[in-house]
Amino acid sequence: MREPEAAEPDYWTFVDHAVRSVSETLPEVDPDAMRLVMTLHRATDLLSYDLHARLGEIKLNESAQLSSTGLRLLLVLSAAGPLELRRVAALSGMSRAAVSAAVENLAANGLVGKEPSQEDRRTVLLQLTPEGQETFARCFAAYNAGEQHWAATLTAEERGQLVGLLTKLMQTQDVQRRA
Amino acid sequence: MREPEAAEPDYWTFVDHAVRSVSETLPEVDPDAMRLVMTLHRATDLLSYDLHARLGEIKLNESAQLSSTGLRLLLVLSAAGPLELRRVAALSGMSRAAVSAAVENLAANGLVGKEPSQEDRRTVLLQLTPEGQETFARCFAAYNAGEQHWAATLTAEERGQLVGLLTKLMQTQDVQRRA
DNA sequence: GGAACATTGTCAAGGCTTTGACGTTCAACC
DNA sequence: GGTTGAACGTCAAAGCCTTGACAATGTTCC
Numbered sequence: 001m002r003e004p005e006a007a008e009p010d011y012w013t014f015v016d017h018a019v020r021s022v023s024e025t026l027p028e029v030d031p032d033a034m035r036l037v038m039t040l041h042r043a044t045d046l047l048s049y050d051l052h053a054r055l056g057e058i059k060l061n062e063s064a065q066l067s068s069t070g071l072r073l074l075l076v077l078s079a080a081g082p083l084e085l086r087r088v089a090a091l092s093g094m095s096r097a098a099v100s101a102a103v104e105n106l107a108a109n110g111l112v113g114k115e116p117s118q119e120d121r122r123t124v125l126l127q128l129t130p131e132g133q134e135t136f137a138r139c140f141a142a143y144n145a146g147e148q149h150w151a152a153t154l155t156a157e158e159r160g161q162l163v164g165l166l167t168k169l170m171q172t173q174d175v176q177r178r179a
Numbered sequence: 180m181r182e183p184e185a186a187e188p189d190y191w192t193f194v195d196h197a198v199r200s201v202s203e204t205l206p207e208v209d210p211d212a213m214r215l216v217m218t219l220h221r222a223t224d225l226l227s228y229d230l231h232a233r234l235g236e237i238k239l240n241e242s243a244q245l246s247s248t249g250l251r252l253l254l255v256l257s258a259a260g261p262l263e264l265r266r267v268a269a270l271s272g273m274s275r276a277a278v279s280a281a282v283e284n285l286a287a288n289g290l291v292g293k294e295p296s297q298e299d300r301r302t303v304l305l306q307l308t309p310e311g312q313e314t315f316a317r318c319f320a321a322y323n324a325g326e327q328h329w330a331a332t333l334t335a336e337e338r339g340q341l342v343g344l345l346t347k348l349m350q351t352q353d354v355q356r357r358a
Numbered sequence: 359g360g361a362a363c364a365t366t367g368t369c370a371a372g373g374c375t376t377t378g379a380c381g382t383t384c385a386a387c388c
Numbered sequence: 389g390g391t392t393g394a395a396c397g398t399c400a401a402a403g404c405c406t407t408g409a410c411a412a413t414g415t416t417c418c
Contacts, residue, residue: 012349014255014270021258026316029323033330036338037226043345044223045272047216050354069404076193079200085367091193093224098405100368122366122413137205144208151212153351158344159215165333165341166222170191172332175229248374264397277375279398301383301396 012046015039047150054146055139064109066139069094069102074128074136077112082127084117111135191225194218226329233325234318243288245318248273248281253307253315256291261306263296290314 023031111132202210290311
């Protein structure tokens with residue numbers, strides 16, 4: 001039975017504050033569900049913000065930097081080989097238009113190559129150039145160093161539990177997924 | 180020992196694919212850390228996308244709809260009472276400029292009131308109007324219904340474990356937090 | 359074959375966010 | 389007390405994403 005924390009909550013400790021306050025005023029709200037979603041949202045946000053800030057120091061060349069979404073696209077292409085733009089969008093979670101614009105940028109820097117498919121002339125095949133592979137290897141290693149810094153807070157067993165719980169959570173049915 | 184899944188992974192199953200592929204080519208990458216962060220990121224993204232899609236049906240009035248960030252701001256003001264804009268930004272995780280713009284919108288619809296503070300004439304005190312309170316109660320109840328749909332996939336004990344693991348993860352030190 | 363329909367990548371428009379700058383107001387310090 | 393410094397809210401610029409439209413190409417089905 002400890003004292004409630006001092007007067008000024010911050011982004012993270014506000015979760016407690018909000019759940020308590022809302023569940024007192026709105027009886028139809030489930031505090032458990034609210035806490036779960038809010039915790040998940042804010043934890044991911046904090047983690048993403050930190051990893052993005054660390055990534056900001058990585059320079060692509062003297063003029064441009066590798067954006068967070070740029071790295072995501074490189075990851076998709078590195079892991080899944082030559083792919084049509086539509087598939088890249090589905091695997092990266094972005095719209096086709098966003099991928100089209102981002103690829104334009106990456107292609108201008110010589111990291112990915114675009115060539116029209118021969119089987120289906122509507123589609124374009126995207127593929128990492130050798131320079132793109134080298135850039136991805138360098139940048140993702142740096143990015144993963146930040147991931148390791150975070151992951152080290154949990155034991156291996158706890159990391160497995162966390163991934164397992166999230167995986168089970170994703171088996172929720174009747175979900176509005178991206179088209 | 181089951182067969183690997185069929186040829187075409189989607190946004191969620193791509194996590195497995197990517198972790199396996201990258202850890203084969205980049206030895207300095209820690210697969211555990213990568214899987215943890217990527218799972219967290221994509222699970223939250225999927226959940227947010229679904230909840231946002233459900234929220235899209237809620238109408239503010241005949242012309243405007245309540246955006247996802249609008250609801251966040253209403254939650255902050257509902258839970259923490261009258262607040263300066265700076266505090267609202269800190270608690271909602273947005274920049275002061277973004278809050279300023281969003282509040283402009285909410286104030287135009289009569290949901291929040293702005294009045295200059297008397298103690299510090301630089302600051303503005305933000306507060307829910309009675310209509311804002313009523314709107315928040317209605318919209319957040321609907322939003323929480325979606326949260327309950329997701330939370331129901333886990334048992335109460337699992338929900339507690341998940342929140343506990345995320346809380347422990349947030350105790351990582353030397354983190355770049357928002358100013 | 360040809361007609362209706364679906365799909366792919368791209369463009370334009372709009373929305374939302376961040377960063378950096380600014381005027382205004384407060385605080386600190388000699 | 390006047391000056392130097394800081395903090396607050398707002399504005400302008402830029403970036404990134406989404407949706408909806410479109411031309412080009414494929415597919416289906418009579």
